[in-house]
Amino acid sequence: MNPEIYSLFDEPHADNEYTYRHNIGVGIIATYLGMKLGLSKENLSALTLAAMLHDVGKTRISDNIVEKPGKLNEAEYEDMKRHAIYGYELLKNIPGIPPSIALTALQHHEREDGQGYPQGKSGKDINLHAKIVAIADVFHAMSSSSGYAVL
Numbered sequence: 417m418n419p420e421i422y423s424l425f426d427e428p429h430a431d432n433e434y435t436y437r438h439n440i441g442v443g444i445i446a447t448y449l450g451m452k453l454g455l456s457k458e459n460l461s462a463l464t465l466a467a468m469l470h471d472v473g474k475t476r477i478s479d480n481i482v483e484k485p486g487k488l489n490e491a492e493y494e495d496m497k498r499h500a501i502y503g504y505e506l507l508k509n510i511p512g513i514p515p516s517i518a519l520t521a522l523q524h525h526e527r528e529d530g531q532g533y534p535q536g537k538s539g540k541d542i543n544l545h546a547k548i549v550a551i552a553d554v555f556h557a558m559s560s561s562s563g564y565a566v567l
């Protein structure tokens with residue numbers, strides 16, 4: 417595994433305790449789901465990394481938006497949605513990591529019925545790791561007391 421990747425763990429608003437806990441929590445939940453699905457060891461370790469880095473693109477979004485308490489307005493929400501593409505761009509050129517890691521950053525807000533973003537992909541067109549991380553992302557957010565919304 418490319419050691420460069422580990423520096424990315426500290427990036428996503430590491431000063432924000434909830435964000436930090438969320439990334440670890442999503443990593444654990446996604447790994448558990450992957451185990452239940454019977455993924456191979458190699459596939460599982462790629463999934464864990466993909467899960468922990470799924471929101472790395474938020475480092476390219478203004479803190480005023482990422483940390484805003486309460487609801488985002490329409491323009492802010494449009495900005496926030498770009499974190500999926502930014503994450504993909506950050507991760508896709510790192511040599512030696514499985515392609516699902518960048519794809520998970522890109523597709524973790526896609527939804528089975530095509531109602532997600534950024535590309536409105538559906539069903540089989542969404543990477544399996546991205547689907548697992550989407551579930552883990554929502555589950556962790558719903559079961560935490562911070563009032564965090566999945567964006």
Ligand SMILES: [Fe+2]
Binds near residue numbers: 470471524525
């Ligand atoms: Fe996200």
